[in-house]
Amino acid sequence: MFTRPYYRPRRLRSSLAMRRLVRETRLAPEQLVYPVFVQEGRGVRREIPSMPGQFRWSVDTLVEELAAAREDSVQAAILFGIPEASQKDGRASQAYAPDGIVCRALEEVRKALPEMLLMADVCLCEYTDHGHCGMVSEGPGGEAVVDNDASLELLAETALAYARAGAQVVAPSDMMDGRVRCIRERLDEEGLFDVAILSYAAKYASAFYGPFRDAAESAPQFGDRRSYQMDPPNVREALREILLDVEEGADMVMVKPAMPYLDVIAAARQMVEVPLAAYQVSGEYSALCAAFANGWLDRQAAVRESLLGIRRAGADIVLTYFAREAARAIRSGEWE
Numbered sequence: 001m002f003t004r005p006y007y008r009p010r011r012l013r014s015s016l017a018m019r020r021l022v023r024e025t026r027l028a029p030e031q032l033v034y035p036v037f038v039q040e041g042r043g044v045r046r047e048i049p050s051m052p053g054q055f056r057w058s059v060d061t062l063v064e065e066l067a068a069a070r071e072d073s074v075q076a077a078i079l080f081g082i083p084e085a086s087q088k089d090g091r092a093s094q095a096y097a098p099d100g101i102v103c104r105a106l107e108e109v110r111k112a113l114p115e116m117l118l119m120a121d122v123c124l125c126e127y128t129d130h131g132h133c134g135m136v137s138e139g140p141g142g143e144a145v146v147d148n149d150a151s152l153e154l155l156a157e158t159a160l161a162y163a164r165a166g167a168q169v170v171a172p173s174d175m176m177d178g179r180v181r182c183i184r185e186r187l188d189e190e191g192l193f194d195v196a197i198l199s200y201a202a203k204y205a206s207a208f209y210g211p212f213r214d215a216a217e218s219a220p221q222f223g224d225r226r227s228y229q230m231d232p233p234n235v236r237e238a239l240r241e242i243l244l245d246v247e248e249g250a251d252m253v254m255v256k257p258a259m260p261y262l263d264v265i266a267a268a269r270q271m272v273e274v275p276l277a278a279y280q281v282s283g284e285y286s287a288l289c290a291a292f293a294n295g296w297l298d299r300q301a302a303v304r305e306s307l308l309g310i311r312r313a314g315a316d317i318v319l320t321y322f323a324r325e326a327a328r329a330i331r332s333g334e335w336e
């Protein structure tokens, strides 16, 4: 004899209208942030080999790309700058030069697309000749070390330059201790009270940044980033990092990468009230694209599911290279 099930969860899956009614997590275009790379030149639209479908833009083509993204309902972008290789130096001077690549891009996009929310990644790795995220100096044993405190002033200077150029959000991704406070103080000194800080608070030393470093030419020339980015096995440490950044004045905090760290996102969501972002990084994007190219995964469905997973874990905001196609699909109802 069999007993008929009394409870039937399938009832709530019986039609699209029913599934929509009981949906616990929603994805909206305004929750997405589109990361973009900007370099010198004019008319540049250079595909990044390890990130198919993502490009390096010059300021003029970036304006067009973001206008198109706006048409797709993407309302926020985060800018990464790629200076000329010959302009990199030990003090990352192009990071905070008022006529540096990111400042010029911010000014132009701000003029052309005043309604776009503009964020700027604040880090030194694209601008230093050694490719580390902070200043390098000599340690006690003569070895090269990434010097936390010497980097703070340069990071604050960089954030200030971006805020002046029109960024409404500055997003430090360097992982130096104490940089959020330094940036807040510097912005406030200059009267830029309304510029928000989105801190890459729990940023792990991840293999998933590989394609980005190709794109931004920012791979470290010696050593790696494990002395300043977080160790992947740790979650309590991530919560500590997040609390510290909130205390120092971060308006929003981020966990990065996203998919391998969903537990960190969930734990962070439980702990803080500030908006929580997660960054679906280059390697997550490229791994999925490789599977799509091979016909191993269905693009639409897998992109949707990956973003939903990040939202369901607790992220309010998702930085993703899929922003344009996701926003388009959501708006057109294809993702129902």
Ligand code: PBG
Pocket (backbone or CB within 6 Å): 121, 123, 125, 133, 173, 174, 208, 209, 210, 211, 212, 213, 280, 281, 282, 283
């Ligand atoms: C700069 C920075 C990195 C990323 C964002 N900001 C690279 C790194 O830390 O090496 C990675 C983004 C991505 O992989 O998409 N420090």
